[in-house]
Every structure is written in C-alpha cells, then in structure tokens.
Amino acid sequence: MTLASTLKHRRRQLAKHLDTPVMLWSGQATPRNFPANTHPFRSSSHFLYFAGLPLENAVIHLADGRLTLFMDEATPAQALWHGPSPTRTELAHKMGADKALPLDDLKHFAGEVATLKVQDSATAAQQETILNRSIPMAKQSQEQDLALLQAIVQLRMGHDSYALAEIRRAAGVSVTAHKTGMAATLLGERLGEGLNEAHIRAAMEQVIMAQGMTCAYNSIVTVHGEVLHNNHYCHPLGENDLILADVGAETETGWASDITRTWPTGGQFSSTQRALYNVVLAAHDACIAAAKPGVEYRELHLLACRTLAAGLVDLGILLGAPDDLVDQDAHALFFPHGVGHLLGLDVHDMEDLGDLAGYAPGRSRSDRFGLGFLRLDRPLQAGMVITIEPGFYQVPGILADRGNCDRYATLVNWDRLAQFADVRGIRIENDVLITEDGCEVLTADLPTAATAIEQLVGNR
Amino acid sequence: MTLASTLKHRRRQLAKHLDTPVMLWSGQATPRNFPANTHPFRSSSHFLYFAGLPLENAVIHLADGRLTLFMDEATPAQALWHGPSPTRTELAHKMGADKALPLDDLKHFAGEVATLKVQDSATAAQQETILNRSIPMAKQSQEQDLALLQAIVQLRMGHDSYALAEIRRAAGVSVTAHKTGMAATLLGERLGEGLNEAHIRAAMEQVIMAQGMTCAYNSIVTVHGEVLHNNHYCHPLGENDLILADVGAETETGWASDITRTWPTGGQFSSTQRALYNVVLAAHDACIAAAKPGVEYRELHLLACRTLAAGLVDLGILLGAPDDLVDQDAHALFFPHGVGHLLGLDVHDMEDLGDLAGYAPGRSRSDRFGLGFLRLDRPLQAGMVITIEPGFYQVPGILADRGNCDRYATLVNWDRLAQFADVRGIRIENDVLITEDGCEVLTADLPTAATAIEQLVGNR
Numbered sequence: 001m002t003l004a005s006t007l008k009h010r011r012r013q014l015a016k017h018l019d020t021p022v023m024l025w026s027g028q029a030t031p032r033n034f035p036a037n038t039h040p041f042r043s044s045s046h047f048l049y050f051a052g053l054p055l056e057n058a059v060i061h062l063a064d065g066r067l068t069l070f071m072d073e074a075t076p077a078q079a080l081w082h083g084p085s086p087t088r089t090e091l092a093h094k095m096g097a098d099k100a101l102p103l104d105d106l107k108h109f110a111g112e113v114a115t116l117k118v119q120d121s122a123t124a125a126q127q128e129t130i131l132n133r134s135i136p137m138a139k140q141s142q143e144q145d146l147a148l149l150q151a152i153v154q155l156r157m158g159h160d161s162y163a164l165a166e167i168r169r170a171a172g173v174s175v176t177a178h179k180t181g182m183a184a185t186l187l188g189e190r191l192g193e194g195l196n197e198a199h200i201r202a203a204m205e206q207v208i209m210a211q212g213m214t215c216a217y218n219s220i221v222t223v224h225g226e227v228l229h230n231n232h233y234c235h236p237l238g239e240n241d242l243i244l245a246d247v248g249a250e251t252e253t254g255w256a257s258d259i260t261r262t263w264p265t266g267g268q269f270s271s272t273q274r275a276l277y278n279v280v281l282a283a284h285d286a287c288i289a290a291a292k293p294g295v296e297y298r299e300l301h302l303l304a305c306r307t308l309a310a311g312l313v314d315l316g317i318l319l320g321a322p323d324d325l326v327d328q329d330a331h332a333l334f335f336p337h338g339v340g341h342l343l344g345l346d347v348h349d350m351e352d353l354g355d356l357a358g359y360a361p362g363r364s365r366s367d368r369f370g371l372g373f374l375r376l377d378r379p380l381q382a383g384m385v386i387t388i389e390p391g392f393y394q395v396p397g398i399l400a401d402r403g404n405c406d407r408y409a410t411l412v413n414w415d416r417l418a419q420f421a422d423v424r425g426i427r428i429e430n431d432v433l434i435t436e437d438g439c440e441v442l443t444a445d446l447p448t449a450a451t452a453i454e455q456l457v458g459n460r
Numbered sequence: 461m462t463l464a465s466t467l468k469h470r471r472r473q474l475a476k477h478l479d480t481p482v483m484l485w486s487g488q489a490t491p492r493n494f495p496a497n498t499h500p501f502r503s504s505s506h507f508l509y510f511a512g513l514p515l516e517n518a519v520i521h522l523a524d525g526r527l528t529l530f531m532d533e534a535t536p537a538q539a540l541w542h543g544p545s546p547t548r549t550e551l552a553h554k555m556g557a558d559k560a561l562p563l564d565d566l567k568h569f570a571g572e573v574a575t576l577k578v579q580d581s582a583t584a585a586q587q588e589t590i591l592n593r594s595i596p597m598a599k600q601s602q603e604q605d606l607a608l609l610q611a612i613v614q615l616r617m618g619h620d621s622y623a624l625a626e627i628r629r630a631a632g633v634s635v636t637a638h639k640t641g642m643a644a645t646l647l648g649e650r651l652g653e654g655l656n657e658a659h660i661r662a663a664m665e666q667v668i669m670a671q672g673m674t675c676a677y678n679s680i681v682t683v684h685g686e687v688l689h690n691n692h693y694c695h696p697l698g699e700n701d702l703i704l705a706d707v708g709a710e711t712e713t714g715w716a717s718d719i720t721r722t723w724p725t726g727g728q729f730s731s732t733q734r735a736l737y738n739v740v741l742a743a744h745d746a747c748i749a750a751a752k753p754g755v756e757y758r759e760l761h762l763l764a765c766r767t768l769a770a771g772l773v774d775l776g777i778l779l780g781a782p783d784d785l786v787d788q789d790a791h792a793l794f795f796p797h798g799v800g801h802l803l804g805l806d807v808h809d810m811e812d813l814g815d816l817a818g819y820a821p822g823r824s825r826s827d828r829f830g831l832g833f834l835r836l837d838r839p840l841q842a843g844m845v846i847t848i849e850p851g852f853y854q855v856p857g858i859l860a861d862r863g864n865c866d867r868y869a870t871l872v873n874w875d876r877l878a879q880f881a882d883v884r885g886i887r888i889e890n891d892v893l894i895t896e897d898g899c900e901v902l903t904a905d906l907p908t909a910a911t912a913i914e915q916l917v918g919n920r
Contacts, residue, residue, distance in 0.1 A: 030490050030499070030579075030580070031579040031580075032499075032502050032579070033502055033504070033505050033579060033714075033805070033806050033812070034505075034579070034806055034808065034811040034812035035579070035811075035812065036808070036811060037677050037678075037806065037807060037808070037811075038678070039490070039492075039499040039500075040499075040678060040691075042492050042493055044493070045493050045494075076857065079857050080688075080796075080855060080857040080858065081687075081688045081689045082687065082688075082689050082690070082691075083684065083686075083687030083690060084856075119490075119491040119492070119493060119494070119495070120490070120491075121581035121582070122581070196672075198669060198670050198671065198672045199670045201669060201670075202665075202666040202667075202668075202669035202670035203666065203670075205662075205666070205669060206662040206663065206665070206666040206669075207662075208662075209658060209661060209662035209665060209666075210658050210659045210661075210662035210663075211658065212656075212658045212693060212694055217497050218497075218498070218500060224543065226543075227541075227542065227543030228540075228541045228542075229541045229542050230542070230543060231500075231542075233672060234672055254493075336540075345493070346493050346494055346497065347497060348494065348496065348497070351494040351495075351496060351497075352493070352494035352495065395540060396544075397536065397539050397540040398540065
C-alpha cells in the first residue's frame with residue numbers, strides 16, 4: 001500500500017462512521033527559551049493519521065472521503081533560510097489529496113465541521129478563531145466533535161498494514177538501541193570507565209537519532225528502577241546494580257515503539273535478581289501466551305498479577321494463595337501500575353482522548369489499588385497493538401506506607417523481602433500485535449530470558 | 461563563588477537598577493502529542509538567572525535584594541511516581557533564598573510587581589491571573605516591566621564568574637562533541653559505512669547527552685551548508701562534500717555554547733574548498749584580533765565583510781575594491797547573515813526581548829542587505845560573551861535572484877565562481893569572552909585552521 005492509497009482507505013473508513021465534515025490541524029513548533037528556539041516540531045497524531053506527513057502549520061479537511069490540504073507555500077525568505085521545500089501541490093499529490101489550497105481559504109470550509117483540539121495553544125487559538133467556537137480539550141469533546149472522537153477511536157484501534165510496517169520499523173530500531181545500551185554497559189565495565197546512567201541513555205538514543213528517528217517519549221534509563229517515571233540520568237552505575245531502560249523510537253511520520261529491558265551492570269544477575277527477574281518474566285510470558293482476540297485486556301493484567309503473586313509466594317516474599325493475594329491487591333505492593341497500554345501514533349495511543357480510547361464504552365477506572373492505574377480495559381481485537389510490561393519494584397513510598405504495612409502485615413514476609421534488597425526495580429516490556437488467532441511480539445528480536453540478556457551484556 | 465552567593469550578588473545588582481518588586485516564573489513542560497508526554501522541561505532563562513536551579517512550576521519574588529521562593533512540595537503521588545525530590549526548604553537553602561512559601565501564597569505578593577512573560581502559554585495565563593493584568597510578549601513590555609527588562613539587559617550583558625564557569629563547561633563539552641563528529645566521519649569513511657548526516661549528528665549529540673547536558677538549540681549537521689537553518693539530517697555524505705556542523709551544549713542550569721566547524725567528508729579539503737575555507741578563517745581571525753572593550757560589534761561585522769570581500773577578490777570571484785564591495789553589500793551575496801550574537805543563558809542571549817538586548821538604546825536594524833540580519837549592535841564590554849561566525853555560502857535563492865544578478869552583474873565573476881561549485885557552505889564559529897584588554901576564545905581547544913581540521917578528521 002502506498003501512503004496515498006492508505007490515506008484514501010482511512011478517510012473512506014472515517015466517512016462510514018461520520019457524516020460531518022472534519023478539520024484537523026497539524027499544529028506548530030512551541031518555543032523553548034525564546035520564540036526562534038523551538039522544541040522539535042511534532043505534528044498532531046490525529047492529523048498524522050489522515051495526512052501521513054509531519055507538516056507544520058497545515059490543516060486537512062475531510063468530507064465524504066475527500067481530502068483537501070490547506071497550507072501556505074514557503075515564502076522566499078523561508079526558502080532562503082530553510083532551503084527548498086516541496087510545494088503544496090507536490091505534498092497534496094503524495095497524500096493523494098483531492099485539492100490543495102492556501103490557509104486563507106480555510107474560512108470558506110469552516111461551517112459545521114468536527115475537530116479535535118491540538119496540543120499547542122497557539123494553534124488551538126487559531127482553531128477557535130476559524131471555527132468561531134470554543135474547543136475544549138479533546139477528551140471533553142461534545143456533539144460533532146465527540147462523534148469524530150468516537151470514529152477516530154474505532155479507526156486507530158486497529159492498525160492497517162502501512163501503520164504496522166511503520167511500527168515494525170520503529171520497533172527494529174528500538175531493539176538495536178537496547179542492544180547498544182547493553183554493549184555500552186559491557187564496554188564501560190571492561191574499560192573501568194565509571195559510567196553513569198546518562199552514558200547508557202546517550203548510547204541508546206544515538207542509535208535512534210542516527211536512523212533519523214526521534215524518541216517516542218522521554219527515556220527512562222536508571223539504576224533506580226523503583227522510581228517509575230525517572231527522567232534524571234545522574235546516578236553512577238554501581239557494581240551490583242540493575243539498569244532499567246525504557247526507551248522507544250518513533251518514525252519520521254510519528255509511529256511509536258516502547259521497549260523496556262532490565263540488565264545487570266556487571267553482566268550477571270545475582271541469585272536474588274535472577275529469581276525476581278524470572279518472576280516478572282513468567283508474568284510477561286503468561287500474558288503473551290494468553291493474548292488473542294476476544295480476551296479482555298483487564299484479564300491479562302490480572303493474569304500478570306496472579307503470576308507475579310504466585311512467583312512471590314514461591315520465593316517466600318508473599319504469604320497465601322495467589323488468587324486471594326490478588327483479590328486483596330497485595331501484588332500491587334510490588335507492581336502498582338497496569339500491565340500496559342495501546343501503542344500507535346502515540347506511545348500511550350490516543351491518551352489525549354483521556355480514557356475514551358483505552359476504556360470500552362460504559363467502563364471507567366477502578367478505585368482498587370491494584371487496578372486503578374490500568375490504562376486499557378477493552379476486549380482485544382485483531383490489529384490492535386498493545387504493550388505487555390509487568391514489573392517488580394520496591395518503592396519506598398508504597399512499602400513504608402503505614403497503611404500498607406498494617407493492611408498487608410500478615411501477607412508479606414518482610415524479613416524474606418529484605419534479602420532481595422539488591423532489586424530496586426525490574427520491568428520487561430514488549431510491543432504486541434493482536435493477530436487473528438493469537439498475537440505476535442513485534443519486539444521479539446530482543447530476548448527476554450535472563451540468560452540471553454546476560455549473554456548480550458556479557459558475563460565477566 | 462557558590463550558587464547562593466552568586467545569586468545574592470545578582471539580586472543586589474538588580475535592586476540597584478530597580479525599585480519595584482519583581483516576580484519571575486519558571487514555566488512548565490509543554491505537551492508533545494498528549495499532555496503526559498511532554499517536551500523536556502526548560503526553565504525560563506530570566507528565572508534561571510536569579511534562581512539558579514531549573515525548577516518547574518516555581519516562582520521567585522525579588523525585592524530589595526531579598527529572594528522568596530514559591531513552589532509546592534511534591535505530593536505523595538508525585539513522590540511515588542517521580543521519586544524523592546528535595547523539599548522547598550532545601551531548594552531555598554541552595555539558592556540562598558530568604559523565605560520559601562507555597563504557590564498559594566503568591567497572591568499576597570502580587571501588588572505592584574514587575575514581570576516578564578514566560579514562553580509557555582499555560583504559565584503565561586497563570587501570570588495574568590495572579591497579577592490580574594495582561595502581560596504582553598516580553599519584548600513589548602511597558603512601564604515597570606520595561607524597567608525590569610532594561611535592568612535585566614544590563615545585568616545579563618556582563619557575565620559573572622559563576623556564569624563564565626558554566627559557559628566554559630558547556631564549551632568544553634561542545635568541543636568534544638565536534639571532535640567526535642569528525643572522528644565519526646573518519647571511521648565511517650574508513651569502514652565504508654555509507655553514513656548520512658543523521659549519523660554524524662547522533663555521534664555529536666551523544667557526547668552532550670552523556671555528560672547530562674542538552675543541546676542549546678536544534679543542531680545543524682549538513683552537507684548542504686548553504687541552507688542556513690537546516691534541521692533535516694537525511695542526506696548521505698558525498699565523497700567530496702563538506703560537512704557543516706553547528707552544535708552546542710547547554711549545562712543543566714541553562715548556560716549555552718555554540719560552535720560551528722566545517723570539514724571535508726574525505727578528510728582533505730579540495731583546493732577550492734581550502735581556498736574558500738581560508739577566506740572565512742581570515743575573516744574569523746580578523747574579528748578575534750580586533751575584539752576588545754569599546755569596539756563596536758557592528759564594526760567587527762563589517763571587518764568580517766571586508767576581509768571576506770578581500771579574499772574573494774584575491775580568488776577572482778568578486779571584482780573591485782573590498783571596501784567598495786562591502787559598501788554595495790556585494791559580500792552579502794555569499795555572507796547574508798550577521799557575524800554573531802550574544803551568548804549566555806540563551807544561545808541568542810535574551811532574544812525573547814527582541815532587539816532590546818542586542819541593540820543599544822536608540823539603534824535599530826538596518827534595512828541594508830548586508831546588515832539587516834545583524835543580531836548585535838553595541839559597543840563590546842568586558843564580561844560579554846559573543847559568537848564570531850563568518851561564513852561563505854552559495855545560496856541559490858540569493859545567487860539566482862534576478863535582482864541580485866542585475867545589481868551585481870559587474871561585481872561578480874560568475875565563471876570563476878562556477879569553479880568553486882564544490883563549496884555549498886562554510887562557517888567557522890567560536891564563543892568569545894571580551895576581557896579587560898582584548899578577548900579570550902572559550903572554544904579555542906577546537907582548532908580552526910584547515911590543516912588542523914584535516915588532522916582531526918584524518919587524511920586518507
């Protein structure tokens with residue numbers, strides 16, 4: 001499928017779900033410390049889905065399966081400073097657009113159209129001016145905008161072959177990035193270089209950048225895996241530390257990947273690290289084995305929880321029957337987040353729509369400790385791409401919480417747990433395509449087994 | 461000087477220039493494709509100058525040399541997900557603040573205070589709410605805000621020892637990044653790897669990232685140096701190409717560096733490339749030799765123009781007397797931008813203030829082709845850090861422009877110029893501190909001479 005035929009198919013599908021014409025804005029770069037020094041531009045994901053190209057300051061109009069592209073040609077001054085760029089007509093041809101017009105003509109199309117708010121406020125203000133109405137955050141859309149949102153959720157939930165090819169490309173580069181991170185750990189250790197987290201992050205992101213891709217999200221590369229959103233990279237790699245690296249590439253047209261691996265800085269897991277790694281791996285493998293159309297993602301999450309609980313019972317850390325422990329959320333002491341999320345043009349796909357993509361109609365977040373952070377609660381369907389990412393963490397804020405200590409006093413063998421002090425955080429995350437009869441791990445080229453990881457990192 | 465004593469000195473200086481109390485906001489991270497997936501946070505430079513630490517969602521109040529820090533403590537949920545962070549009191553101590561209060565107390569300090577608008581619109585809206593007035597773009601400040609702006613320009617124009625130490629650190633990392641880019645070119649060439657621009661960029665930025673720093677601006681790494689703002693990295697390195705790399709690191713607390721080098725992909729300049737490189741180098745060296753307190757930066761620019769013109773006359777490309785050629789802006793056919801800019805917390809320091817920092821009071825941009833893009837028109841003073849970055853480019857949009865062809869028909873030997881077709885763009889850029897009796901090149905560890913560059917890249 002070419003880009004043009006893919007986009008044509010997507011907009012015909014949209015027309016099946018929606019009568020109203022649609023206008024989607026790509027957005028514009030936002031200033032970093034002064035207006036001319038911007039963050040790298042990222043087009044709106046909804047725009048990218050129907051326009052395919054990461055154009056800045058562009059708008060598309062979709063009606064009855066027809067596409068009109070609105071953008072201005074580069075001025076002579078822009079051409080002077082930014083070099084030659086394709087004309088509007090050339091871009092429209094690449095997209096298979098039916099028409100291409102300057103932005104000034106937008107106003108003639110601004111009748112009763114549906115839209116979704118972009119992320120940057122300068123463009124959001126333009127949206128409101130042109131449509132002459134207020135446009136709330138996308139997740140609070142109403143009337144025709146809500147209908148558009150629902151149609152988009154339907155479409156973007158199942159990936160076409162063009163999207164899958166892009167996600168596979170991103171996944172392939174992410175796999176190489178992780179292998180490179182492991183190799184950098186080994187090399188640093190062999191050379192006695194005294195590396196820190198920033199060195200490993202840089203080695204990994206270099207791979208992504210060298211392929212002309214960007215990171216789909218701010219990387220986590222840390223020896224403090226128990227800090228779940230760790231965007232600092234300042235700790236030295238200790239001799240017996242585990243490195244948790246959550247790093248994923250995004251293609252030029254916005255398609256994401258999302259991989260986490262956890263490896264020992266010295267190349268070899270300690271016996272306690274290996275034991276807990278294998279518990280997390282068992283939870284991961286159980287989910288992969290169970291994932292197929294019709295299965296509820298929530299059930300995969302609970303399967304991961306039960307597998308983790310069973311493993312922790314085997315290790316003597318949790319006390320009781322795994323099912324009972326999960327019913328009491330005891331697993332969440334060590335696995336407080338959900339087992340994964342949708343993946344596509346966003347690393348948490350369509351999260352700008354709140355839970356309207358992640359949660360099936362009529363469902364909402366649980367207030368249970370062990371379920372509230374679940375980002376996806378829908379039956380799986382062929383064409384979906386999800387992540388599977390169980391973990392084990394010793395988060396001081398959870399384990400030292402007096403309420404938790406009281407509540408779980410008899411379910412945790414705290415003395416036994418203390419013997420696993422060399423494990424702060426472990427996560428294993430892969431990107432998984434739901435197929436007709438099961439699933440395919442798109443990131444399978446990067447091994448998950450402890451022994452294979454050790455081989456990659458390199459035994460001493 | 462510690463950070464605390466440095467900041468105390470800065471706010472005492474501010475108090476000398478300004479009676480009004482001041483409130484400065486740090487800003488907050490802006491969304492990339494959905495609210496939880498943000499661009500890396502960058503504090504406002506004005507905040508950083510007086511607060512020293514890259515805090516998010518923080519405000520400082522400055523009055524009579526006293527500093528009050530406003531920020532909220534991390535919530536238990538934030539601590540859970542983002543790990544432990546210093547308390548407000550600890551941060552205030554580090555900054556030498558006199559008091560530390562929650563954000564909710566801001567309203568009690570919001571009387572007649574001066575401020576400057578931050579870059580992100582969410583925080584800008586908070587500024588307006590708290591101060592209960594509209595706040596225009598910083599460069600359009602009025603009344604007490606304009607007085608603050610003018611005081612800040614005075615202060616930030618001359619760097620203290622703490623700032624200089626930071627700029628030197630950034631410069632040192634940038635130097636290593638450029639050397640690494642050259643080494644990557646050599647290695648790729650030796651291994652026959654078929655590199656493209658993205659590979660070289662990645663090799664360079666990896667160095668910056670590995671030191672825990674960020675890029676001060678979007679890197680330019682290109683074999684099409686004639687495209688002045690080239691943010692694409694997709695071209696393969698051709699055998700006889702020149703790579704132009706404009707890459708600079710920024711320290712954790714925001715201090716910038718800015719270096720450009722141009723080197724041959726094959727390790728050795730052709731005779732035509734070497735000849736033009738040496739013309740640009742002569743212009744660079746002339747500026748460095750002339751830079752000292754009291755000299756007008758505009759005169760340095762014109763010196764670079766005359767030196768370039770003389771070199772191009774010597775090569776037979778321009779025809780006439782160098783001074784006459786510059787008077788007619790003929791140099792600008794090949795050197796259309798200014799010779800540099802201020803450098804500090806911003807790569808174009810204080811450019812959010814428009815030309816109010818770059819241009820001395822009463823001066824404004826020239827409409828001359830050869831002067832209009834000059835970003836700095838002030839007498840040099842000790843403590844200023846500037847860039848010196850002459851260049852030579854064959855920009856099709858300029859050279860093929862009919863007006864230019866007519867106007868400069870008799871001043872350019874177009875046939876001779878055609879012999880230099882293997883030079884698309886050359887720039888040599890260093891960061892220069894103005895000292896009491898001259899200047900110091902802060903980036904001198906990276907050689908500029910063609911032969912030294914060839915040694916670094918590696919002859920075949």
